[in-house]
Amino acid sequence: MNEKKVPPPPVLPPSIEIKENFCLFHKGEIQGEIYTCPACKTRYCMECAKKARDERKLCVKCKQLVLM
Numbered sequence: 001m002n003e004k005k006v007p008p009p010p011v012l013p014p015s016i017e018i019k020e021n022f023c024l025f026h027k028g029e030i031q032g033e034i035y036t037c038p039a040c041k042t043r044y045c046m047e048c049a050k051k052a053r054d055e056r057k058l059c060v061k062c063k064q065l066v067l068m
């Protein structure tokens with residue numbers, strides 16, 4: 001049996017992690033108050049969440065209606 005050496009998996013750079021304070025509605029850093037989606041705990045700005053609720057937009061991550 002010919003044992004093949006498996007190459008080690010590439011090490012991911014730590015910079016890949018998603019910023020905690022990143023609002024997916026306006027695609028930028030969260031300003032001011034933070035709204036947390038109750039279903040998936042994704043964070044948005046309170047202002048964006050209010051707008052999303054009024055426009056009946058869904059949470060970008062889990063597609064739940066924004067409720068508060």
Ligand SMILES: [Zn+2]
Binds near residue numbers: 037041062064
């Ligand atoms: Zn969500």
Ligand SMILES: [Zn+2]
Binds near residue numbers: 024029045
């Ligand atoms: Zn925002």
